[in-house]
Amino acid sequence: MTRTIRVGCGLGFYGDTFLPALEMIKKGSVDYICFEHLAELTLAILQKDRQRNPSEGYTKDLVPMLQACWREASAKGIRLISNAGGLNPRGAAEAALAVARELGIKARIAVVEGDAILDRLDEFLPFHHMETGEPLPEQIRQRALFANVYLGAQPIVEALKTGADLVITGRVADASLFLAPLAYEFGWPFNDLQLMAIGTVVGHLLECSSQVTGGNHGGRWEEIPDLDRIGFPIAEVSEDGTVIITKTPDTGGRVSFDTVREQLLYEVHDPRAYITPDVVLDLSQVRLSELGPDRVQVSGIVGHPPPERYKALLGYEDGYMGQAVIGYSWPEALKKAKATEAILRRLVERMRLPVQEIRVEYLGYDSFHGALADPAQAEHLNEVYLRFAVRTTDRWTAEQISRMMVPLALGGPPTASGSIGFDRTRALIGIWPALVDRGPVDESIRVKVLEV
Amino acid sequence: MKLKDLAFSRSSDKGDHVDISLFAYTEEGYRLIEREVTAERVAAYFAPLGIGAVERFEVPSIWALKFVIRNALDGGASRSIRADNQGKTWSGALLRIEIQTHSSERSED
Numbered sequence: 001m002t003r004t005i006r007v008g009c010g011l012g013f014y015g016d017t018f019l020p021a022l023e024m025i026k027k028g029s030v031d032y033i034c035f036e037h038l039a040e041l042t043l044a045i046l047q048k049d050r051q052r053n054p055s056e057g058y059t060k061d062l063v064p065m066l067q068a069c070w071r072e073a074s075a076k077g078i079r080l081i082s083n084a085g086g087l088n089p090r091g092a093a094e095a096a097l098a099v100a101r102e103l104g105i106k107a108r109i110a111v112v113e114g115d116a117i118l119d120r121l122d123e124f125l126p127f128h129h130m131e132t133g134e135p136l137p138e139q140i141r142q143r144a145l146f147a148n149v150y151l152g153a154q155p156i157v158e159a160l161k162t163g164a165d166l167v168i169t170g171r172v173a174d175a176s177l178f179l180a181p182l183a184y185e186f187g188w189p190f191n192d193l194q195l196m197a198i199g200t201v202v203g204h205l206l207e208c209s210s211q212v213t214g215g216n217h218g219g220r221w222e223e224i225p226d227l228d229r230i231g232f233p234i235a236e237v238s239e240d241g242t243v244i245i246t247k248t249p250d251t252g253g254r255v256s257f258d259t260v261r262e263q264l265l266y267e268v269h270d271p272r273a274y275i276t277p278d279v280v281l282d283l284s285q286v287r288l289s290e291l292g293p294d295r296v297q298v299s300g301i302v303g304h305p306p307p308e309r310y311k312a313l314l315g316y317e318d319g320y321m322g323q324a325v326i327g328y329s330w331p332e333a334l335k336k337a338k339a340t341e342a343i344l345r346r347l348v349e350r351m352r353l354p355v356q357e358i359r360v361e362y363l364g365y366d367s368f369h370g371a372l373a374d375p376a377q378a379e380h381l382n383e384v385y386l387r388f389a390v391r392t393t394d395r396w397t398a399e400q401i402s403r404m405m406v407p408l409a410l411g412g413p414p415t416a417s418g419s420i421g422f423d424r425t426r427a428l429i430g431i432w433p434a435l436v437d438r439g440p441v442d443e444s445i446r447v448k449v450l451e452v
Numbered sequence: 453m454k455l456k457d458l459a460f461s462r463s464s465d466k467g468d469h470v471d472i473s474l475f476a477y478t479e480e481g482y483r484l485i486e487r488e489v490t491a492e493r494v495a496a497y498f499a500p501l502g503i504g505a506v507e508r509f510e511v512p513s514i515w516a517l518k519f520v521i522r523n524a525l526d527g528g529a530s531r532s533i534r535a536d537n538q539g540k541t542w543s544g545a546l547l548r549i550e551i552q553t554h555s556s557e558r559s560e561d
Contacts, residue, residue: 371500
């Protein structure tokens with residue numbers, strides 16, 4: 001009989017709930033759970049944490065997640081893989097070790113390091129922009145917050161070989177987190193592109209947690225049951241590469257042809273060439289079959305050789321956003337909000353505020369679809385909110401926007417109310433993607449083991 | 453009819469680009485959207501929002517089209533000052549498109 005491994009997703013982003021992971025540990029019969037904490041920008045948040053306190057720089061949800069889940073996972077022999085390490089995988093591992101002591105469980109933690117390259121960026125210059133080909137300008141480098149390479153699954157396989165119960169990484173390609181336990185368990189060779197493609201499609205389908213089990217579903221979304229207790233996805237994978245997508249039993253949500261095809265194409269750009277460090281996926285011949293309730297088989301995935309170089313992402317400080325939001329009721333709600341916009345524009349000009357961009361949106365009317373919103377509704381709005389946002393190079397200028405909005409509650413058009421969004425000044429982050437040679441990165445990858 | 457009656461959609465960002473998937477509810481619906489929702493049409497439709505080039509990809513085995521709309525997010529979600537800085541609602545905007553059907557196609561519905 002062909003051996004089968006069940007891999008689940010425990011988290012889809014920094015901020016996701018970990019209660020479904022707990023349900024999965026109790027009822028999902030899984031062998032591995034992978035936790036994906038790092039969106040494109042999460043490292044910028046973690047850099048600020050680390051600047052304040054050098055022992056931080058990993059995602060803070062790791063500790064409560066382990067406190068809630070680890071004892072039962074450990075008792076059942078479920079191994080956990082997490083990229084919560086962020087900019088400080090070692091710090092995350094130390095924190096995890098403290099949790100193991102607190103819970104009184106035996107634990108072996110393997111840490112993957114080597115993705116962070118900001119401190120050694122000289123080796124990778126000119127760091128050409130991946131799309132424009134432009135070399136990294138010095139003034140952007142000086143404002144850099146982080147620079148990390150998207151590693152593949154191989155270092156995680158090495159980490160699993162140490163017998164670790166918990167693997168902690170920094171930046172790795174999201175799908176590689178899930179490919180790794182499959183490659184490790186089945187001994188799949190990394191030059192078998194077909195098997196790499198299958199493991200990677202599993203990772204791609206699972207990495208956004210509930211987005212494949214009926215969450216954020218664009219189709220008949222109101223028919224998806226019990227989103228208040230939505231189950232997270234599980235892949236049942238056989239040694240021969242058969243893949244079935246399902247979810248924790250007795251939970252909300254749904255796994256169907258519609259939910260799986262929707263996540264399959266999510267953010268992939270060219271479906272014939274979805275690029276990861278392990279393999280380039282061709283999804284264009286995919287077959288999805290509903291085998292039963294909440295069980296969808298995935299086949300027809302093709303693998304091509306991975307790119308010669310790794311993708312790296314540098315994030316840099318790129319100014320500030322200041323904004324203020326204020327609402328107006330019927331009658332003439334939109335007309336009044338537009339009058340306030342005009343007042344604010346005049347104030348910005350009179351104060352000679354050095355704003356680089358002004359963006360005006362009317363929440364409840366056109367804030368999402370802009371010029372494509374239906375203008376027939378403009379005259380009949382029950383209420384509308386003005387959102388007045390600016391881009392600036394300094395924080396002080398950005399903060400002036402909400403200050404100049406406050407007096408307009410009494411001194412502007414009538415029925416102003418519900419003012420929200422004051423003090424929402426936000427630092428903006430520019431991103432600079434580049435391709436880097438694998439050699440110097442691979443030479444610096446280290447797997448370290450901590451035990452209690 | 454509106455595209456919303458034939459298909460559903462999900463969109464998001466990758467760097468400065470908006471990535472929209474469009475899924476027909478039926479095989480007949482896929483043939484219609486494949487014919488009607490061209491890259492040129494989508495480019496013209498979103499032009500008022502300030503966008504770069506539009507590319508279309510087809511995945512007929514799951515009745516799906518993919519649109520990549522380049523340079524649409526002011527340099528990317530993290531430096532955009534839009535309310536929808538990740539392009540999550542562009543899927544809904546796309547579904548407003550009017551689809552022309554021939555009389556024979558209507559009688560099938």
